[in-house]
Structures are given as structure tokens and as C-alpha cells.
Amino acid sequence: MDWRLLVSGFLVNLVFFYSIFDIYFTSPLVHGMRPVSVPSEAPAKRLVLFVADGLRADKFFELDANRKSRAPFLRSVIEETGAWGISHTRVPTESRPGHVALIAGFYEDVSAVAKGWKENPVDFDSVFNQSRETWSWGSPDILPMFAKGASGDHVHVHMYPEQSEDFAGANLKNLDLWVFEKLKVCSAALVNSPWLFVSLHSDKIVFFLHLLGLDTNGHAHNPLSREYLDNIGVVDKGIKEINDLFKDFYRDDKTAFVFSADHGMTNWGSHGAGHPSETLTPLVVWGAGVRHAKPAHSQQRYPDAYSNEWSLSHVHRTDVNQADIAPLMSCLVGLPFPLNSVGILPLDLLSVDDKFKAQSIYANAQQIIAQFDIKMQQKKDSTLRLLFRPFSPLAPAAEEEKLLQIHQLIQAANYTGAIIECQSLIKLSLEGLNYYHNYDKLFLGVSIASGYIGWMAHILIRIIQNHTNLPHAKHAGIPASFWLSAKGLRIISGCLTTVVLCLLYVQSLPWTYYVYCCLPLALWHKVIQRWRFIREVFWYLNDHGLWKDVALFSLLSVAALEIIVLSFFYRELLSVALVSMAIWIIIRRDSLHDQSLVVRWSIACLVMSVFPLMPVVGRDANFPLVYAAGILTIVASLLFQRCVFFVFLTVLSACVILKWYTCHSLHTKEGLPILNQVLSWSSLVLSVVTPLLAPTQLNIRLMHIVLAFFPCYLLLSTAQEGLFLLALTVLLHLWLQVETQVTSIRIRTKVRDVDFRSAVRLGEVQRKLSLSDIRCAYFFIFFLLNGFLGTGNIASINTFDPQSVLPFLTVFSPFVMGALMMWKNLLPLLLVTCAFEGVRLCINVPMQSLFLTVLFMSDFMALNFFFLVRDEGSWLEIGTSISHYVIVMCLILFLMILLLLSRFFTSFSPRAKSKGL
Incomplete structure (x- = not known):
């Protein structure tokens, strides 16, 4: 393997991947503006902001089975003394950007979600920063970001410990009760604090109550659960008590109240994408400066159908964008508008x-x-x-x-x-x-697209020139001019690069722009350098009348790759492709000397085709399917009749029992036993270590890898993922056998005789690519995408289910939970790559040849998604198009890492190291 090629491919695709952040994810913030406030006296002296984290609009507004409201106090506000509506959020529907939109009035760029939760990756202004004093109570994940960004020390935070955010907690509503109780305690302390008494009686002050119970209950139990729905009543009761507390304390009717949510939640308890259940949040406003309820206009039509079930059509509704709430709060209390706000003041909510x-x-x-x-x-x-x-x-x-x-x-x-x-x-x-x-979007888009095409052309030329048996035509040709010589091309390339660098420099553009512009020039320089070879290939195809064959092959290849591209939008196409693979083996049955493979391969493909038709994992937990997958894996493994596997089977059996006991303990709200947690983390360590102790004979090492990965994967599963991995493993095993029989290259080595370590030590067999190798590369990409989308586990950001990581930890930790989910998603891909390494060795094809072929196909798909990225339409469409491009680019970057990991997992042997092999 040419490591320089691997590194250059990684760096080039890393540039393509990062470019999307400069094109679509740049920060919208600018600095240097002066504060602007309303010159007249404000209607309110103080503001109380309630944010119910993770509250869906429909679950808040709808009536229960007894036709009663879950939030009777706020319902009375809507119908009598206040105003209401829907706050429309944007993707990503996460806590950080949702609170930034609510309190600062602008939509943070998507990349900020990964830059920090408790601290600000950028400085921005907010309602809290403009206030005279702000007191806040709630989660340590939200409150510090607004305190750190404020000038001075006038933003006071009161937070519960991080350990309180425990998904396995018996009473997650206590997170909200803590907030309400702490505010009451603070009010009682006024007697002993003259300074606090004076501060609280000033104007332009803000109280912020962050209520996390609903979000935590939704993640732990889902928004349709009794726990989530009852928590709405807890929030409503607490808000009523705080409302009465302020009225009794101040007695001046100068308090304004705002109630909303940062985002909603899907039926299966996740959020992040643009589904209406995630983007529609409630808004209730009452108090000083806010109009009272008024009858709805007969002409008023709501854009959503399900709001008719809320029995609120008789009350006038005012919908806003989430960023509009920040200027509303500033206006009510007389604060300067947040400098970075893009919200529009909703005048219909005011009574002035x-x-x-x-x-x-x-x-x-x-x-x-x-x-x-x-x-x-x-x-x-x-x-x-x-x-x-x-x-x-x-x-x-x-x-x-x-x-x-x-x-x-x-x-x-x-x-x-x-x-x-x-x-x-x-x-x-x-x-x-x-x-x-x-x-700069058009300029950057053209530059990156030209870079893609230049890179793909460079790969294709390298494949044809170095890895195929295509003979060169013998033509004298037209004598090359000076400008097509090596020296002339260097002069032209140098001049163009100099001009581009000068233009970028005089415009003081970021350094990344230099990379985006110079990379295509370098790639196309490499392509044009081989113009003689390109001319020879064209002459050869023309002389032998191969253009029709090339056109047909290219058309079929593009169609096959487009099926994978479309599977991101229609997962059912994966099933169609798997059925086609079952039919393909029947057509090629004459190439097989083991005819039983036809039946076994066809059955395996048909079984695999069922999974893309099933619901996306995360929507409904089905733990009996997890237990069934563990039991079936044990039974299937026993068929191998090898004593060495019983250690793995013991671990696998223990993990099935561990999964059951953990689910039972969490269901009965007894928490996560420390022993379960220790054993879960131990299974994660064993999944990495134990495969390396097995013999490097192909069949045995691959079986050890599967049995080592399975226990950890089951612990991270919530539904049919375990069955999916079992079916995928069987299909990969059959793929190994099928490829050795249908390949056009004669195979002298039997599969059982292949040794990973010996093959790596002896080096790669230098043979050229054939058409069957291209099929092999396509199958590899197809199986990788099946690992991504077969269960829908990362087809969208909102399919994340916290229940899958609860055997390892229950206290909210976004980065640890994210790492565990990444490992879960990586395991099927690592199995596919290890099987691909086995197939490659069995059919005696060099890794570099297949790697270039796979890279070309992957970049072709990435170019598709690059052109499909959009910034217009619904936020669901925008978020989906961007996430698809990010997934494909991550796949390409991970592909190179996966190849290295597969080489490590298949060929590393500590025993061989100790013998000096």
C-alpha cells in the first residue's frame, strides 16, 4: 500500500469535508454595533422567563383522555389573561442553539453544537447581558454559557449538581421542583439581605428558570409516557406558584412572564432534526405589557392540521419564530435589543x-x-x-x-x-x-466542485494507468507544443497559482480560501500532466470500437451508485438492491462449484432486505429482540464446534443476562447497579482486546472478531440491531465464499488456508484489476452503507436513543454518550472492512487497486450530495441535505481509518511479536 497515497487521499477529502463549514456553517455574528433601546418607558420592570426544555407543543396544548388540560393554570392564561402561539425553532433542535435563539435572538451556526455546551465558542450579546441584574436557576449545561458571555458579574447562576441529570432517576421531575424551591428560598432570604432587596426592586431585571425535567423524562421514557405527561402538570403547578409569589411580593403589576421551550422531541425521545414534533414549541406570554386573550378571527387559518385537536381555535393565536422572543423580552422590560438579534418584535402580543x-x-x-x-x-x-x-x-x-x-x-x-x-x-x-x-457561497461551491472533479479524474487516470491491463495505443500523434510539455505546464500552473494567491491576498480572505482555490489547481495540474496517456486511451478505445461498451458499463456503474445515493432518501431501495443481489447469484450460478451457495446467498440477501423496511431504530424500544439476537448468535456459534469459542459464548451469554437485568432495574426505577456498569465497560474493553489473541487464520480470526464485538453491541442495542448484525455477519461470511468462486481470476489458495499475518508479511500479490474487482469494491461500499442505514441508526441526528447507552452510564454526558454511540455505529462498519480485507486476500488483489476504486466511487457519491445541499425550503429539508453530505464525507474519511483498523484487527498477533515474526 502506498502510504503517501493514503495520506494525500485523507487530506484532500478532509479539505472537501471542512469546506461545507465555510460554505454553510459560518457564524452569522458581527461585532461593532451600538445598543439600541426604546426611548419610552417600558411597561414592565421585571421579566420572568420559564423555559421547559424538550417540551412539545402538541403535548402541552392538547387535552388528556378526560378532556382536561395537563396545564390548567397556563390554559387559563391562554383563554383569559395572556397571549399564546407557536414558537418555530430551527435545526439543529438542540438545547444550546435553542436557548441562544431564545435569549440572544440569533440562530447559532450548526457547528457550535460540537464546540461547547457550558462555554461560548464565540462572544454574543443577550437579553441577560443587557439587563441590570439576572438571576437564573437550572442546569449546569445551560446557565454558564450566558453568565460567561455577560459583561460584568450581574448574571447570577444557581445550578444543581451534574449528577442530578440521571436518566435512571426515579423522580426526574425533581429537577424542576429543585428550581422552583430554590427560587422560593431566595425570596425568603430577602429579609436578611438589604442589597438583594434593593436589587430585586430595581427595574430591568430578569429571572430565568430552566426546567430540564421534561427533556430528561422524554429521553428516559419518551414524550408519550406517563412520566413525561405528568411532568407537564408539575411544571404548570410550579409556574402558578411562582406567578403568585411575584404578585404577592411586588404588588405592582409590573412583572411580565414568558413561557416557552428550546425544542420539542420525537415520539421515541430524541431531538436534533427538523420534524414538526421537534420544531414546534409552545409560547405563552402574560403580565405587564402583554395583551389579554381575544377571540380568533374567522379568517384565521393555521398551517398545521393537528392544532384543531387542541380545542383552542376560539382564542386568537400568534405564531413567532424562536428568535423573535428575545426582542419581545427586551421590549417588555425596556432593555436594549441584543446586538446580534435577528428577531422581529411580535407587536401582536403587546398591550401598549x-x-x-x-x-x-x-x-x-x-x-x-x-x-x-x-x-x-x-x-x-x-x-x-x-x-x-x-x-x-x-x-x-x-x-x-x-x-x-x-x-x-x-x-x-x-x-x-x-x-x-x-x-x-x-x-x-x-x-x-x-x-x-x-x-462567497457560489465562488466556494465552484472551487470545491472543480476540486472534486479534478481529484476523481486523477484517481481514474491512476487506476487505468497503473492497475489495469489496458494496452496503450501506438500512435505517433501530433508533436507536443512547448505549453504542453512538462516545463510549459509548470510555468502555466505557477502563473495561475500566483495570480490566484495575489487576488486572495489583496482581499484579505481567510487562509482556508487559499486551500480551496489552490487545491483544484494542483489536482488539475496532475491530470493535464498525463494528457499524452489520456490521448492514448481515447485512441485505443476508438481503434477497437469499445466506446459503446464503455458507455454501457459507465451507465450501469452510475445507476448502481445512484441507488446508494437515493437510499439516503428512500431506505427501501436498500431492500431492492439486496433482492437484486439474490437474483444476481442465480444468474451467475454456473460460475459456482458449490451450488448450495446459491440458496444460502439468496436466503441471506432476502433476510437482510427485511431490515431497511423496518422502523428506524430508536422509535420504539423492543428489548426482547435484543435478547433473541444474543440467543441466536450463541446457537449459530455452537455450530462451529470449536472449544476456543466457548469463552466468547460465556461472555455473550453473560451480556444477554446483563442487558436483561439492567433493563429490568431501570424499568423498576431502581437505578443502574454499579456491578452492571463495571461489567458493561469491561465488555467494551474486551471487544477491543480479545480478537488480537486469536490465531490469524482467516476463518478463525474473523469469527473471533464477530464474537468479541457482539456482546458490546448487544448492550448498546434497543431493538432489532442485534438481529441485523447477525444477518450482516452471515451475509459477509457468504460474500467471502462467493467472491472466491465467481471472480474472473483463478484462485489457487483455499479460504481456510489463508492467514492474515502471513499474507501481510509476504506483501501484496501484484496483479491488475479486473471487472469482477470493481463489483467487489461496489459490494464493499454497499455493505458499508447498509451498516449505516440498514437500521437507520445514524440516518438522522434525531434517531439517537439515550436508552442504548444506559447500561454504561445514566448521568447526562453528551460527549461520552456520543462516543459510545459512535463506537456502536463503527462496529458493523469494522466487521464489513475486516471481511473486505479477507476477500481481498482470497482473490489476490492489491489493496491499493481496490482502495482507489472504492475511493473513486465514494467521491462520486459525495459529489452528488454536494450538489444536493440546499439552503432554501423547510428546515427539515435543509438539515437533511447537509447531514447527508456530512455522513458521506465522514464515511470516506473513516474508510481510510477503517482500513488501518481492519489491518490491525486481522493481522496483529502478540504471540507472533514475542517470537520476533
Whole structure:
């Protein structure tokens, strides 16, 4: 294997992968704006913000089986004293970006989810930062990010210990009860703290209650469970008590209350994507400055059908975007609007005079247009004057004219006209912000796409030139000009690179832009260097009349790869492909000397085809299927009649019992026994160590790898994943046998005689690629994608089920839980790669040849998804398109790591090391 090629392939695809963050995931923040506030006196002196983490709109608003509300107090607010609506969130529907949108008023870029939870990867302004004092109670995962970003020390946090966020806890509603009780204790301490008494009676103060019980109950039990639904009542009761507490304490009717959620949750207890159950959250507002309930207009139509079941169609509803809540809170308390906010003040929720509304929306427009001006100036400064394309609908002169017009309308008391003009200006400003935020998208997209095509052309030329038996045509050809000589090409390439570097330098663009622009130049330089060979190939195909065959083969290859691409959108196509593979072996049965393989392969393919038709894992836990998978694996392994496997079977049996006992203990709310936790982590360590102790004979080593991985995988399973892995293992075993019989290359070595370590030590057999090897590479990619999407475990971010990691830990830890889920998803892929290593050795094909073929196919699929990435449409469509590209690129990058891991797992032997082999 050429390690330079492996490293260069990894680096090139790493650049392609990272480019998506510069194109779509860049931070929208700009700095340098001045605070803008409403000049009139605010209707409220203080604000209380309740955020019910993970609360779905439908479960909050709907009536129970007895036609009663689960939240009677807030229901009375909706129907009598306050306003209500739906807050529409954006992807990713996670706690951090949801709270940033609520409190800071802007939608954080997706990459910030992985950059930090308790700390800010970037500095941003917020309602808390603009307040005189803010007191907050709740989770240690949310509160610190707003305290650290605040100027001064006026944001006070009160947090429970991290250990309290235990998914196995008996009463997860205690997380919310703790918040309510701590606030009551704080109010009781006023008697002994004159400073606190004075501070709490000031204006422009905020109280933030972060209620995590619903999110934790939803993850542990799902949002349809009794625990989750009862927790809604706990939250409602606590809010009523806090409402009464503030009224009794202040007695001035100057408190405004806002209740909402950061995100919703799927039926199976996860979130992150753009399903309506995740993006629709409740909004209830009442108190000072908020209008009372009013009858709904007869013309009012709701965009969602299920809201008719809430029995609230008689009450006027005001829907908002999640970022709109931040300017609403600022307006109610008289704070300057958060500097980075892109929210639009929802005037329909206010109970103030028209003058105050006009002044408020005017301040909102000034705050947003200030961001637009800085964004435009930044882009203008980093672009050549001749190349700069301004946002024409809002040129500087037009902007100044609109602002002056609005000011004159307010001075003339034409508040309605001023409001209309402000809303129009805000709309244009937001469009302009989006325009400049995506200003370089086309330029970067063209550069990366050309890089993809150049890289694929380079791989294809290298495959044809070094790894096939295609003879070269013998043509004298046309004499090459100086500019097509090696020296001429170097001069042209050097000049182009110099020009590009100069253009980038004078525009002060980020260093990553240099990489995106120079990489395609380097790749195409490599391609053009081989123009003579390309000409020879064209002449050869033309002289032998092979163009029709090449066209047909290319068409079939593209169609086969497109099936894999479409399977990301329609998992059922995986089943169609598996059925086609069963039919294929029947057509090729004459190539097999063991005809029983036809039946066994066909049955295995048909069994595997069932899994893509089953529900995505995570929607409904079905632990009996997990136990059944363990038992079937034990029975199947006993058929090998090898005593060495009984150690593994003992471990596997113990893990089945351990899984059952853990599920029983968690179901009865007895918590996770420490012994279970120790044994679970031990199985994880054994899954890595034990395969390395087995003999390196192909069949024995592969069997040890399967039996070592299975116990840990079962512990991380919640439904049919164990059965899926068993079926996949059987199919991979049959694939090994089928390839050795249908390959067009004569095989002299039997499968049972192949030794991984001996094959690696002796080096690779240098033979050329054949068409059957291309099929083998395609099967490898197909089985890898089956490992990804066969059970739907990472087809989408919201299929994550915390129940799968509960045997290892129950206290919320996003990075440890994420690592465990990654290991679970990696195990099927590692099995496929180890089987691929076995197939490669059996058919005597060099790894480099197959690696290049697989890399070309994978990059072809990645290019498909690169063109399918979109930033328009619903947030579900946007999030899905981006996640698909990220998954494919991660697959390509992991592919190179998987090849190294498979080589390690299959050929490493400590006994051989000790003997000096």
C-alpha cells in the first residue's frame, strides 16, 4: 500500500469535508454595533422567563383522555389573561442553539453544537447581558454559557449538581421542583439581605428558570409516557406558584412572564432534526405589557392540521419564530435589543399604545440594519472594488432615505405607517444579511466542485494507468507544443497559482480560501500532466470500437451508485438492491462449484432486505429482540464446534443476562447497579482486546472478531440491531465464499488456508484489476452503507436513543454518550472492512487497486450530495441535505481509518511479536 497515497487521499477529502463549514456553517455574528433601546418607558420592570426544555407543543396544548388540560393554570392564561402561539425553532433542535435563539435572538451556526455546551465558542450579546441584574436557576449545561458571555458579574447562576441529570432517576421531575424551591428560598432570604432587596426592586431585571425535567423524562421514557405527561402538570403547578409569589411580593403589576421551550422531541425521545414534533414549541406570554386573550378571527387559518385537536381555535393565536422572543423580552422590560438579534418584535402580543409600538419596531429595525451595515462593509473591504456586488434593494442611499422617512412618520404621529415601513425595512435588512452571509457561497461551491472533479479524474487516470491491463495505443500523434510539455505546464500552473494567491491576498480572505482555490489547481495540474496517456486511451478505445461498451458499463456503474445515493432518501431501495443481489447469484450460478451457495446467498440477501423496511431504530424500544439476537448468535456459534469459542459464548451469554437485568432495574426505577456498569465497560474493553489473541487464520480470526464485538453491541442495542448484525455477519461470511468462486481470476489458495499475518508479511500479490474487482469494491461500499442505514441508526441526528447507552452510564454526558454511540455505529462498519480485507486476500488483489476504486466511487457519491445541499425550503429539508453530505464525507474519511483498523484487527498477533515474526 502506498502510504503517501493514503495520506494525500485523507487530506484532500478532509479539505472537501471542512469546506461545507465555510460554505454553510459560518457564524452569522458581527461585532461593532451600538445598543439600541426604546426611548419610552417600558411597561414592565421585571421579566420572568420559564423555559421547559424538550417540551412539545402538541403535548402541552392538547387535552388528556378526560378532556382536561395537563396545564390548567397556563390554559387559563391562554383563554383569559395572556397571549399564546407557536414558537418555530430551527435545526439543529438542540438545547444550546435553542436557548441562544431564545435569549440572544440569533440562530447559532450548526457547528457550535460540537464546540461547547457550558462555554461560548464565540462572544454574543443577550437579553441577560443587557439587563441590570439576572438571576437564573437550572442546569449546569445551560446557565454558564450566558453568565460567561455577560459583561460584568450581574448574571447570577444557581445550578444543581451534574449528577442530578440521571436518566435512571426515579423522580426526574425533581429537577424542576429543585428550581422552583430554590427560587422560593431566595425570596425568603430577602429579609436578611438589604442589597438583594434593593436589587430585586430595581427595574430591568430578569429571572430565568430552566426546567430540564421534561427533556430528561422524554429521553428516559419518551414524550408519550406517563412520566413525561405528568411532568407537564408539575411544571404548570410550579409556574402558578411562582406567578403568585411575584404578585404577592411586588404588588405592582409590573412583572411580565414568558413561557416557552428550546425544542420539542420525537415520539421515541430524541431531538436534533427538523420534524414538526421537534420544531414546534409552545409560547405563552402574560403580565405587564402583554395583551389579554381575544377571540380568533374567522379568517384565521393555521398551517398545521393537528392544532384543531387542541380545542383552542376560539382564542386568537400568534405564531413567532424562536428568535423573535428575545426582542419581545427586551421590549417588555425596556432593555436594549441584543446586538446580534435577528428577531422581529411580535407587536401582536403587546398591550401598549401605537406610539410605543412604532418606537419599539423602529428600534428593532435600527438594531438589525446596524448588523447589515457592518456585514456589508466587511464584505466590501474583503472584495476587490471591481468585483464587489452590493445588495441592490438596500443601497446606502435607499437605507438612509427609509430611516429618515420612518422618523418623520413617527414625528407626525402616523404610527401605523411607520410600523409598516419598519417591518418592510427589517425584511429587506434580513434579506441583505443573508445575502452577504452567503456572498462567497457560489465562488466556494465552484472551487470545491472543480476540486472534486479534478481529484476523481486523477484517481481514474491512476487506476487505468497503473492497475489495469489496458494496452496503450501506438500512435505517433501530433508533436507536443512547448505549453504542453512538462516545463510549459509548470510555468502555466505557477502563473495561475500566483495570480490566484495575489487576488486572495489583496482581499484579505481567510487562509482556508487559499486551500480551496489552490487545491483544484494542483489536482488539475496532475491530470493535464498525463494528457499524452489520456490521448492514448481515447485512441485505443476508438481503434477497437469499445466506446459503446464503455458507455454501457459507465451507465450501469452510475445507476448502481445512484441507488446508494437515493437510499439516503428512500431506505427501501436498500431492500431492492439486496433482492437484486439474490437474483444476481442465480444468474451467475454456473460460475459456482458449490451450488448450495446459491440458496444460502439468496436466503441471506432476502433476510437482510427485511431490515431497511423496518422502523428506524430508536422509535420504539423492543428489548426482547435484543435478547433473541444474543440467543441466536450463541446457537449459530455452537455450530462451529470449536472449544476456543466457548469463552466468547460465556461472555455473550453473560451480556444477554446483563442487558436483561439492567433493563429490568431501570424499568423498576431502581437505578443502574454499579456491578452492571463495571461489567458493561469491561465488555467494551474486551471487544477491543480479545480478537488480537486469536490465531490469524482467516476463518478463525474473523469469527473471533464477530464474537468479541457482539456482546458490546448487544448492550448498546434497543431493538432489532442485534438481529441485523447477525444477518450482516452471515451475509459477509457468504460474500467471502462467493467472491472466491465467481471472480474472473483463478484462485489457487483455499479460504481456510489463508492467514492474515502471513499474507501481510509476504506483501501484496501484484496483479491488475479486473471487472469482477470493481463489483467487489461496489459490494464493499454497499455493505458499508447498509451498516449505516440498514437500521437507520445514524440516518438522522434525531434517531439517537439515550436508552442504548444506559447500561454504561445514566448521568447526562453528551460527549461520552456520543462516543459510545459512535463506537456502536463503527462496529458493523469494522466487521464489513475486516471481511473486505479477507476477500481481498482470497482473490489476490492489491489493496491499493481496490482502495482507489472504492475511493473513486465514494467521491462520486459525495459529489452528488454536494450538489444536493440546499439552503432554501423547510428546515427539515435543509438539515437533511447537509447531514447527508456530512455522513458521506465522514464515511470516506473513516474508510481510510477503517482500513488501518481492519489491518490491525486481522493481522496483529502478540504471540507472533514475542517470537520476533
